Amino acid sequence: MTLSVTWTVRQPLDAARLEECVWAAARSDEFILKSASEQLEDRLTRDLPEWQAVGVSGLAGAVLVLTLSAEDDANAVVVKGAEATASAAVAAAVRSGARRLSVGDRPGGRWVVTDVTTREQQWPADHGARTDATTERTRREVVVVREPSSIAAVTDADAILLDLSGAQEVRVAGELAVLLTRDDATAACWRALRNHGQPVGRRFHHEHVGVNARVDELNARYVLAELAEHADRADRLRGMRGELVGAWSDAGAQDVPDAAVGGGVAIGARSRLAAALADAGVSVRPWHPGRVLVPVHGGWGPDHLDVLRDLQVVASGVAR
Incomplete structure (x- = not known):
């Protein structure tokens, strides 16, 4: 089958917007x-008045801040179902011993990191026992999401980790993540670690003059500009996934709006x-056992959807 479209799994960055953000960050004379x-x-917290947000440098940086804000115990942060980067x-x-260098008050407790796609399996709907039976420490859940539209659905968690680097609804020029919490003490601890704590790694002393601070500022500017179009893009992505789920029903299609490999449709x-799909050169990603995910992004147009719908006809008699 000859295809007249190009398949990619990520929508390209807006070059003009990126250039504007680069110049704005480079010209900044802020201390x-x-x-x-x-x-x-x-x-990000405009519609969540009880929540506070703390921006950090990527998923790994966010999990590091979580680890440093927990009780002084090697098992204070447990990863259940979130991607391997979090565990790493x-x-x-x-291993680094950075926790020994981190001083100041910690909110305490034990963080349990789950992923929005596997949350119900890893952390039951009733959230199980909120206290660890062996240590009597409070367990607090952090849910990892990629899409801004996913935040509202997980506000029953104790904290949220928005990994924008994996988003489809907004594009980001590099690694960027945001931690959200309702607890004032936790937010203050996270900010202190991000702004001043040596163990946070690359942000140490770069809050003031470093190149890395300008990179973080560039990413934040770019995402802010993207959020102005977020609602329309989220609606478009939702509509495209819905069309494919309907067209691919014989293949057991499932809508996956938020995933580490990019939201899309699982079959x-x-x-x-x-x-x-493989013969047509359409990229798919491994998903749960026996399933693959077809990433769907906002750069696709009507021609892409037409081709994908036609592939269902080509593959008539699909077996699950």
């Missing part, structure tokens, strides 16, 4: 380079549709 970061934090960040923090890995 503390965080005005855009603070605006982004305010924007916790292990690195423990049977051994279905004829999956084979037809």
